[in-house]
Amino acid sequence: MGLKTPEQFLQELTDLHLNIYLMGQKVDDYVNHPIIRPSINSMAMTYELALQPEYADLMTATSHITGRTINRFTHIHQSREDLAKKVKMQRLLGQKTGSCFQRCVGMDAINALYSVTYETDKARGTDYHERFKKYLVYLQDNDLVADGAMTDPKGDRSLAPHEQADPDVFVHVVEKRADGIVVRGAKAHQTGACNSHEVIVMPTVAMRPEDADFAVSFSCPANAEGIYYIYGRQSCDTRKLEDNTLDVGNARFGGQEALMVFDDVFVPWENVYLCGETEFSGALVERFAGFHRQSYGGCKVGVGDVLIGASALAADYNGVPKASHIKDKLIEMTHLNETLFSCGLACSYEGVEMPAGNYQIDMLLANVCKQNVTRFPYEIARLAEDIAGGLMVTMPAAQDLADEKIGPIVEKYLAGQCDVPTIDRMRVLRLIENLTLGTAAVGYRTESMHGAGSPQAQRIMIARQSNMEHKKALAKELAGVGKPWDPPKAAAPGGGAGPDDGEKAKGDAE
Amino acid sequence: MTPADTTDPRPVDVVYCGGCNPEIDRGAIAREIEPAGGDKTVLLSGCARACASDHQLVDETAGIIVAGRLVDGVPTAPADIPAAIARRLEE
CATH class of the missing domain: 2.40.110.10 (Butyryl-CoA Dehydrogenase, subunit A, domain 2)
Known part of the structure; x- marks a missing residue:
């Protein structure tokens, strides 16, 4: 088979x-x-x-x-x-x-x-x-x-x-x-x-x-x-x-x-x-969670592509595709979405071959990926609702549009950009509603928060793998921590090393 | 003592990763193990991304793989890594 x-x-x-x-x-x-x-x-x-x-x-x-x-x-x-x-x-x-x-x-x-x-x-x-x-x-x-x-x-x-x-x-x-x-x-x-x-x-x-x-x-x-x-x-x-x-x-x-x-x-x-x-047991939990946190850098990004596209269409149908703030919001949505994708790819390309011979993602970057997924889809959804406008949640029902008497009224008053049929404008707004508030919001919003582990689970993993001692050592080296201190020489009569003199010295150097 | 014993052993070959995220002191480890000598190569990476060994945690044909706190895939405290390498060099 x-x-x-x-x-x-x-x-x-x-x-x-x-x-x-x-x-x-x-x-x-x-x-x-x-x-x-x-x-x-x-x-x-x-x-x-x-x-x-x-x-x-x-x-x-x-x-x-x-x-x-x-x-x-x-x-x-x-x-x-x-x-x-x-x-x-x-x-x-x-x-x-x-x-x-x-x-x-x-x-x-x-x-x-x-x-x-x-x-x-x-x-x-x-x-x-x-x-x-x-x-x-x-x-x-x-x-x-x-x-x-x-x-x-x-x-x-x-x-x-x-x-x-x-x-x-x-x-x-x-x-x-x-x-x-x-x-x-x-x-x-x-x-x-x-x-x-x-x-x-x-x-x-x-x-x-x-x-x-x-x-x-x-x-x-x-x-x-x-x-x-x-x-x-x-x-x-x-x-x-x-x-x-x-x-x-x-x-x-x-x-x-x-x-x-x-x-x-x-x-x-x-x-x-x-x-x-x-x-x-712990290794199994961590590895499954790591792979699943990588997954969200792909699947949520694909759904994000749909939501960004729907938002751009809504802007077109509302007649505001050239408004600078709309364009900027679409750029921001794209930036957030591609950042998630970058995290999904980064933990993949930094993966390692395990003793069993299979490849595993980089755990730190996979957890960073998922931590971003607990936030960015919410912001993308917020911007989608901003662009869509309130009609997304106040539109009459499909039955109203289909009604012989009320339908033409709905058609007339829900029309947007004149070349676009009202039904298409309604379809796009309903799709945004579906993704941000409806059945698909289960996957795009709350699952982004809690699926593959709630945010705190990732923060624990990030803390474990942050290599903080290395970061401290870098800072110590540059700051000179632990090295003998060479104090400034005593100020000569008529001069000094105070802030004003420092400024003066700088100016002199220039 | 045989003539071969009169010469210093050839230092261990060490291949380093680039060193962008070291969890261990690679230089100190190398200095400690190099005099031991031997035919095996030590692929010494600072973290578990294992760049020195092309992202492999275990590969007996390539040599002894150190990837942060892993020696041939086995979790090892940083202070114990030179000894763990020495044991493998003797195997």
Whole structure:
């Protein structure tokens, strides 16, 4: 099996018969549910572009294990160029979907596990790495989507996993059998979970020996017995239930998150990649987070491209494209967006080859990248709203525009630049609303803040890697700290070394 | 004593990175290990970006790789790095 078509992906997703709940009801036909379908279309785009020759350089790679052509989302990075192409691929997909396309979490999970399983085996004599490589070939050869599941609900944040009143707030092993383990718990905010063939679970925090039951990593089919999903609400999501494409802003694409519950799920040993080796839990968390923080330097930039374009169109349709303050705001948006891209590329081009043979991003720069992502999209969104104007949030509904009596009135009074149909002006304003306040704002704003770790998580990593002693040494050297002091000579009679005299001396020199 | 023992050992070959972000004192480490001699090259980078070894943390064919606080990929305190290199030179 080589690269799959979007149609094959849709059929396979249908055949999984996932247990999905949405607004208190089980959804059997989730592939055609109007709230869920746009997020499926985004995922399908990762298949569609991989089949197009003009995007193959970014969307596909050569498996280092089999030598076969695979979707880059299942690839283990083999060079710094691979790391950079990952970021560029993500920008491309952000541009094409204007939303979160969800497949990055699995890619970041496999790349983190690849090196951590190798190092665990070296230290502990386990055989996780070979197990994982077999699983990896299965993902690559079948072009599967894997959900990288890390974030536990975490309960009381001041307590370690084993100290929680309810241990289920962290996924943990409840039983070890000869043929495998049984796990229980949940993973929160799972991007793309209801779009995945497979689930790859990782621990969410660094752990101590007492947390051994919680230091567990494994994979299983997304439809394994005991797994169910509670679909996350998004701002303005019920607009998708209305029979119109205008008011949703982006009718074709969207993102998704879900609460994923593991209700005593059995996992065979061949799919277990960490089980009790608590000292490797932290490394797995840091590496997955590092890769995912790199990801945001691509995906959010692509969505930013769409928002900047929509803002420029809004300015055109409002008749103010030549206003200097509008041009300046578009320049500022572009500057911020390209700065994020620069960070994504920088941490890629400064990546290193790990002992396992795969390439990993520069951790400091990846954290700097994500720290900027917690801020810049908000500023880009603010400027987009500034350019769009208040009509973005006060426009009448699509039903009003379609109404026989009111429609012409809406058409007349919402007209902007005279060559542009009112409907197109409304479409662009709704797209900006979608990205800044609607369903896509989940991905572009709040996910930029908390996805791949909240801002403080990056600041901790930045502090650890800031090499502050080197910076202090540089300053000491230039300031002469610790060197013998040669005090100025005593002032000669009639002269001195005070400020006035200094100025005089300077003037003399000139 | 054989004739070969009467000559000073050839100093260890050290390849430096450019030195823009050193977490360790590369010069001091080199001065400490160079007299040890040996056929292996020490690729000495100041930080984990590992520029001296073309961004590899481990490559036995290239030599001993120091990348900041990593010696052949193993976390090592700066004060222990010369000793860690010396052990590898003897292997």
